[in-house]
Amino acid sequence: MATLVLEKLNLWYGKHTHAVRDVDLVVEDGELCVFLGPSGCGKTSTLRMIAGFVKPTSGKIYLDGEVINDLYPGDRNVAMIFQSYALYPHLTVREQLAFPLQAKRISRQEIAKRVEEIAHFLHLEDFLNRYPQELSAGQRQRVAIGRALIRKPKLFLMDEPLSQLDARLRVEMRANLRKLQQELKITTIYVTHDQTEAQGLADKIMVMHQGRVQQVGKPIEIYENPANLFVAGFVGMPAMNFLRGVLLEEGARVEFRGNGIHIPLSRGLAGRVASLEKREVILGVRPEHLALAKGTTENVFRGEVYVVEPQSNEYILDLKVGDEIVKMRIEKRELVSLPKPGEVIEVTFEDRYLYLFDPVTEKRLL
Amino acid sequence: MREETKSLIRRIVFLVVTLGITLAFMFPLLWVILSSFKTRLEIFVLPPKWIFLPTLQNYKDILHSDFMYQLKNSLLVAAISTGVSLVFGSLTAYGFSRYPIRGSDNILFWILSLRMLPPIAVVIPFYLLFRSLGLLDTNLALVLVYCIFNISFSIWVLKGFFDEIPIELEEAARLDGYSPAQVFWRVSLPLVRPGLATTAIFCLIQSLNEFLVALTLTTRRAVTAPVGLAKLQTFLGTDWGRISAAAVIFMIPVVVFTIFVRNELIRGMSFGRMR
Numbered sequence: 001m002a003t004l005v006l007e008k009l010n011l012w013y014g015k016h017t018h019a020v021r022d023v024d025l026v027v028e029d030g031e032l033c034v035f036l037g038p039s040g041c042g043k044t045s046t047l048r049m050i051a052g053f054v055k056p057t058s059g060k061i062y063l064d065g066e067v068i069n070d071l072y073p074g075d076r077n078v079a080m081i082f083q084s085y086a087l088y089p090h091l092t093v094r095e096q097l098a099f100p101l102q103a104k105r106i107s108r109q110e111i112a113k114r115v116e117e118i119a120h121f122l123h124l125e126d127f128l129n130r131y132p133q134e135l136s137a138g139q140r141q142r143v144a145i146g147r148a149l150i151r152k153p154k155l156f157l158m159d160e161p162l163s164q165l166d167a168r169l170r171v172e173m174r175a176n177l178r179k180l181q182q183e184l185k186i187t188t189i190y191v192t193h194d195q196t197e198a199q200g201l202a203d204k205i206m207v208m209h210q211g212r213v214q215q216v217g218k219p220i221e222i223y224e225n226p227a228n229l230f231v232a233g234f235v236g237m238p239a240m241n242f243l244r245g246v247l248l249e250e251g252a253r254v255e256f257r258g259n260g261i262h263i264p265l266s267r268g269l270a271g272r273v274a275s276l277e278k279r280e281v282i283l284g285v286r287p288e289h290l291a292l293a294k295g296t297t298e299n300v301f302r303g304e305v306y307v308v309e310p311q312s313n314e315y316i317l318d319l320k321v322g323d324e325i326v327k328m329r330i331e332k333r334e335l336v337s338l339p340k341p342g343e344v345i346e347v348t349f350e351d352r353y354l355y356l357f358d359p360v361t362e363k364r365l366l
Numbered sequence: 367m368r369e370e371t372k373s374l375i376r377r378i379v380f381l382v383v384t385l386g387i388t389l390a391f392m393f394p395l396l397w398v399i400l401s402s403f404k405t406r407l408e409i410f411v412l413p414p415k416w417i418f419l420p421t422l423q424n425y426k427d428i429l430h431s432d433f434m435y436q437l438k439n440s441l442l443v444a445a446i447s448t449g450v451s452l453v454f455g456s457l458t459a460y461g462f463s464r465y466p467i468r469g470s471d472n473i474l475f476w477i478l479s480l481r482m483l484p485p486i487a488v489v490i491p492f493y494l495l496f497r498s499l500g501l502l503d504t505n506l507a508l509v510l511v512y513c514i515f516n517i518s519f520s521i522w523v524l525k526g527f528f529d530e531i532p533i534e535l536e537e538a539a540r541l542d543g544y545s546p547a548q549v550f551w552r553v554s555l556p557l558v559r560p561g562l563a564t565t566a567i568f569c570l571i572q573s574l575n576e577f578l579v580a581l582t583l584t585t586r587r588a589v590t591a592p593v594g595l596a597k598l599q600t601f602l603g604t605d606w607g608r609i610s611a612a613a614v615i616f617m618i619p620v621v622v623f624t625i626f627v628r629n630e631l632i633r634g635m636s637f638g639r640m641r
Contacts, residue, residue, distance in 0.1 A: 018381075051537070051541060052540075052541075053537055053540075072540070072545075073537070073540040073541045074540055074542065074543035074544060074545070075543075076541075078541060079541065080537075080538065080541050082534045082537075082538060083534075084532060085534065086533055086534035086535050086537070086538040087533060088538075088539075088553060088557075089535075089557065090556045090559075091558055099539075099542055100542035101541060103548070104543060105544030147538075151543075240612075252412060268501050340570055
């Protein structure tokens, strides 16, 4: 049970690498917060500062109101699941689980009791006398979880704990982790570069890029209201389409003109766009928000089918629009027949699914 | 030719070649062992006798000679210098492996250079040094000299083993509430056991075999087995039977120790992955 607060956290490696820049974050008691970002974005460095493996260059880390910057890792009451699980090769599962308890002055009987409890909880009873090398990936992970849980930590840190599992097991363990965390209500920090994992697990997501926090919010906010170009492009599969261009007013109407593309915008959008000072924009629209235009003339553009990727219940189409490629996700039942390369289709989107970004600051305009 | 016959031939050739190499290496050993059971006359018979009535007289003579005392000296010196080298070697190697040390590459090279010294170059200075310390003809003098060679060797070998341990294991132990010293003792050291075994064997062999320094620094009380062996060649002639018997006895401790740590040694030599 704990609240974690990061305040103006900075980390320099040497003189030239500014790995983490001015990170501010509040993780409420019992919350699962995901640090999401591409590799090298500073998410793992931030996690390592919380664990105490590296000292922040400046800034403060509060756990339950207490500054823990200078505490030894073992005195922070923080547990961690490593990407490699970091199971001790020379200890059996039973010894692994007892290991954190042996560091404290806890009686043998008490240790044995708690090992039994946790083994039962994680279905590890049958493996207690095995060594890590003799376990499957899924079992190893359960041991790592057990070793972290057994000392009832205030804070749980996970560094890409699912990345070593195969796709099937990953989905299964994701659900298990979520259930476990909700049952135990342990404040958790979870680092990943996989946005599906982040969307599925998080109460709160912190998106990082080049050491900076890009946006903090609920998964749905991150998806629906990205704060800037980076977040919009990073979250969502396939990524959001971005088109560079200008907004031109023609009477009461507004038109977007890009690289061989022009899209007449709806009246509703025209009103909202009118207040923008910027005329040069990056227009964004998600592949899943594109639909076939059925007679409408607003928010419409024509594209030539370029590549067709059939998925289980949908197609991902690459449309050639002017000199740009626009991706589109469309359910199979919405199409009469399989789209063929070379076919020209008209595509539209709803007003609320249009995003505009400033091409210089990359901030969201609309 | 069929694929199976080909592979069979390949295996036979492989076996013959390896057997040949092994025999070439083992032959002197076999010769010594056979000679130790022969009488003085039988040793020099040409062509050599392969089948003969073995005698234990050589062993009886050796067991009642100074050689057993010298062997005890050898074992004592080797065991102590190996133990000391492992303790200092592992601590130093761990330090170099885990902590940023300014100029550590240069320091490590300097340490290694101690091992590269030709003993003949330092044996006279050592003699003068130990004479002024009053340590000539003592076991302690030999222990100190052998430690110089063995510690530098231990540091180099063990550093490689410590480098292999994933840092996450130590970080996990630190988070689990162990102090750096406890992490070393409970996680890192157990994980380099194969390295410790390998290092111990090499240190032991090096200390047991050393001849030049032992010859120079000892006269009577602290004489070691190799020097004692050499002294069996006297101006009255060389008793090859007794020398062979002594050599065989001298081999036993190393063989026993090697068998003892065999499993660790194999893992150490193959630098087996630990994860």
